[in-house]
Amino acid sequence: MPVDHKRINGPEETVPYSLFTKLNTKSLQQQFKEQVRDEKRSDNRLLLEHRKIFIKTGLVSQAKGSAYIEQGKTKVIVSVFDPREIPNRTDYSLKGEIYCEFKFATFSCTKRRLHQQDTEEKQYSALMKQALDSTVCRHEFPNFQVDIYAFVLHNDGSALSAAITAAGVALAHAGVPMYDLIVSATLGIQQNIKLLDPSVTEQWLCEMPVPLDGKVGNQGVIVMSMLQSHEQISQFYQVGNLSLEDITDSIKILENACKELIPLIQKHLVKHVLKTMKNKSEDK
């Protein structure tokens, strides 16, 4: 581990204790079978059932807008700040910029993460930017940049889609002009079984090629973000090997999942607006 002069460093070499537990000798296939039994998942969900979502805005009082999302055990907090001038830029840019930073807390996963952004987090930041770039009316703030920070407190799978959904709510809370509300969902596929909103173990198993009857079947994880009323896909990200039919099927499933999320978010935002109006009229 490189020595960081701006933090307190521990001993040079540390190992997570989970490496020394009784060896898990089960094959990946067995592990997957344990997760999915008779169309039911380990947490008693149906295959295409989304976990319960809890959303709240206005958590970070110092930020312009913020949202906190709980999706099962996954907990993500997103804050959005006032537009500021794009740093280190001399030429005029007609469209505003979106800066996204996605970060896992060091303690959010089973293995401890480092304080610096690693490649996975950078990748997720880029995906978030991609999803939000086409959602925000960037021509409304030329030469300015809006900062969006997502922070995962607890990762139990589907953290990226939770972050994108929360970012949409936080942007709305901040009053940043948007074309539409953005929602995102994750789908895991393994051995021709599709799992909506996978937990961290399910997501991990779906990312692994597990042979079925001697050949490697369709497996992968898809994250998709949608602008609901326009019925447009603003971001699509896939890992693993999937056949064309599987992908078209998956898009349908994810589209429906996103549709189900929308009323919840709309309800929440309307509640927020009513509350603000009530406070305003009380002031008068």
Added chain:
Amino acid sequence: MEKPQLSCKLGILSRPDGSAMFCEGETTVIAGIYGPVEVKMQKVINDKASVECSYRPKSGLPGIEDRLYESLIRNICETSLMASLYPRSAILITLQEMHDSGQLISCAINAACLACLQSGIDMKFMFGAVTCFLTKEEVISLMPPISKSDVKALFVFVFDNAAGRIIASHTEGSFSEEQYKEALNLGREESKNVFIFFKKTLVGINSC
């Protein structure tokens, strides 16, 4: 009561506007001060000078522990210097640890004060720092115990010379309120000697 011998040499560096080497017992720190000088764009303050401090340990790169000392010394100097006389400029203080036998922080603060005095930058008041030690036998003394493991607690107090008020307090270890009070009083008495020493040193340079 036995107390560490103070000694000091002013103007030991030729480039800075003010410099001092200060010894408290065996602990030695060199301080240099530049100011008022041009300030970086990000750090401009419109109605006063920005005070910056950098602390270098004896060996290796400055770490996070040194950052705490830096902020402590920076804050002390900022209060005592008449920063509002030098708007849109910077005052830079550099400290180099030479040897540490226990009173490092107070020695660095005193060295910074003497360097400020020598540089001729206007000050509201002088500041003097004193380190007190609480040994395992619950005795409060000004001399560091021979072995570091005998120290139960360490107190660093910084006083102003005008009214004898407390500018800064830094503690290590745990102690009772009475012990803190006792150390504070001991520190205040000793700080008077520190100020007498400062004055003597300054009279010395003016007479030559």
Added chain:
Amino acid sequence: MNLMCILYSVVPTYQPAQKSQNKVRLSQVKVFDNNFKRRNMAEEYKSLHPIKYYRDCLAHDIRPDGRAFDKFRPVLLNIGSIDTTDGSAIAKVGKTTIVCGIKAELCKPKADTPNQGFVVPNLELPPLCSPKFRPGPPSDQAQVLTQLIADIIENSKCVDPKDLCIYPDKLAWCLFIDFVCLNYDGSLIDACIIALVGALHTLTLPSVDYDPSLDNKLVNLEDRKPIPIHSTLISTTFVIFDDKIILADPTVDEENYCTGIVTIVLKGDELCCVHKPGGSPITEDDLFDCIDKSKLRSPLIQNLIKTALKQK
């Protein structure tokens, strides 16, 4: 337990009682508050002349948020809500929110202290919590606060590194204690210390069978034990405004416009840190007044921590 209950509803809360003498003053402020026009003007005044606004407010013996000078904000504590950690807690002091997560890893002890483990605290002030911070390496403030917390942990000996040793010179625990600020509204150290105590009390470590001859380790995840916690720490922050007014439990604005800051950490009846990093000089009487006030607050916070632990 679910996180949302700390972030939004009222679980173990300690709400400072208002003294009757302040009631008159508070009602005066309400009149001020109810008048929309005047409030709008007050907001403009606040953003144009923040320091003058504070001075005017304080001249009427009240703080802009309606508190008296020596009143603390409500404190909330929630423990053990993040199960990827070995111990976790979330503390809220007013709006300031700190999450503390402890993760334990195995390592080899240092050669000069063969029977000691490690405690590695770090405070993160991500750009998420306030527009003051930018992405990148930790700011100076984060570094100073990290070191201060590390000093407090070491000075108080609330965790003895000797308790973290599994086999001398071969195997020890390293506790990574990470603090993350989610909302920055002043009195960070106070919130960090409350979160730290909460997280330490929920911390459990699995037992390890170590065979020194073969260097074999076997971790039993089922057999988890808490570690001994030697003391409960309570921190209280004060700021000095205009060299004379002392305000307890400052908000971020009060911290920005103040001329000095004092942090006092109590360990039971003992003091374990009186930290005043420069700023306005204060008299001895004022300093001991602050110590007395923090002593009065300490049992209330201790009760809060006890209640939070019982609810688990």
